[in-house]
Amino acid sequence: MVESYSYGNNQTYQDEEAIASAKRHIKEIRTKKYSIGKKEANPLTLDLHHAVTSLSAELYQKDIHFLMELIQNAEDNEYEEGVEPTLEFVMTKKDITGSGAPATLLVFNNEVGFSRKNMDSICSVGRSTKKGKRQRGFIGEKGIGFKSVFLVSSQPWIFSNGYRVRFTEEPNQYCGIRYVVPEFVTRRPYLSRICNAYGSNKILPTTIFVLPLKPDKVEAVRAQLSDLHPEILLFFSKIK
Numbered sequence: 693m694v695e696s697y698s699y700g701n702n703q704t705y706q707d708e709e710a711i712a713s714a715k716r717h718i719k720e721i722r723t724k725k726y727s728i729g730k731k732e733a734n735p736l737t738l739d740l741h742h743a744v745t746s747l748s749a750e751l752y753q754k755d756i757h758f759l760m761e762l763i764q765n766a767e768d769n770e771y772e773e774g775v776e777p778t779l780e781f782v783m784t785k786k787d788i789t790g791s792g793a794p795a796t797l798l799v800f801n802n803e804v805g806f807s808r809k810n811m812d813s814i815c816s817v818g819r820s821t822k823k824g825k826r827q828r829g830f831i832g833e834k835g836i837g838f839k840s841v842f843l844v845s846s847q848p849w850i851f852s853n854g855y856r857v858r859f860t861e862e863p864n865q866y867c868g869i870r871y872v873v874p875e876f877v878t879r880r881p882y883l884s885r886i887c888n889a890y891g892s893n894k895i896l897p898t899t900i901f902v903l904p905l906k907p908d909k910v911e912a913v914r915a916q917l918s919d920l921h922p923e924i925l926l927f928f929s930k931i932k
């Protein structure tokens with residue numbers, strides 16, 4: 693299909709092969725792991741549903757600083773040589789996802805991007821790709837940090853290396869599980885909206901998180917963003 697707008701030089705976001713392969717991977721996760729579209733449900737699905745639900749209760753009890761979790765993940769990420777590891781936050785009142793959110797937080801990171809393993813891990817609970825690697829400098833290890841974004845967004849989206857994926861706080865309509873069931877987003881205008889929010893003359897970084905904010909969290913997120921002091925960079929060695 694010919695697109696009626698331009699992405700400038702954002703080749704990664706137009707790489708049809710990467711998108712097709714990402715799409716196949718997401719379909720595989722949905723069918724193999726969550727038995728979506730299969731006649732027989734996976735007997736472990738109910739266990740997972742309970743585990744994820746109690747995890748969410750825990751997340752909501754603690755006031756987890758979701759921005760810190762995103763920053764830590766960016767610090768753990770891989771970067772190509774010569775790239776200055778950068779994480780950028782953009783808050784916009786534009787409804788990027790068309791979900792009716794009063795504001796959206798966009799997070800841009802110029803890392804190498806999500807691998808299959810990273811995607812498998814984020815579509816799980818407690819299956820960190822960094823387990824046992826603390827001594828090698830990784831901060832993450834539990835495999836739940838990212839889920840703290842659900843405190844502020846009921847449907848976080850990830851764009852990276854061909855993946856265009858949405859997760860939902862609402863239990864998935866087919867398997868009843870929340871937070872970890874990926875949904876491939878095929879409609880494309882979102883990307884042009886993201887480009888516009890980032891600055892249409894700039895090249896989009898490889899990984900983008902799109903967080904349409906819950907109406908009652910907009911102010912809190914704004915406050916958390918302005919509370920981020922440059923000094924926190926002292927605790928990180930990569931991120932600039």
Ligand SMILES: Nc1ncnc2c1ncn2[C@@H]1O[C@H](COP(=O)(O)OP(=O)(O)OP(=O)(O)O)[C@@H](O)[C@H]1O
Pocket residue numbers: 761765766769801803805806807809810811813814819820821822831832833834835836837838839899
């Ligand atoms: N920005 C990112 N780029 C690539 N992969 C990521 C990114 N953020 C998360 N991941 C992948 O998703 C997994 C889950 O992330 P999450 O933050 O939930 O857990 P963690 O960082 O492994 O451990 P912790 O719970 O201690 O934060 C990671 O192990 C990593 O493989």
Ligand SMILES: [Mg+2]
Pocket residue numbers: 761764765832833836837838
């Ligand atoms: Mg983490």
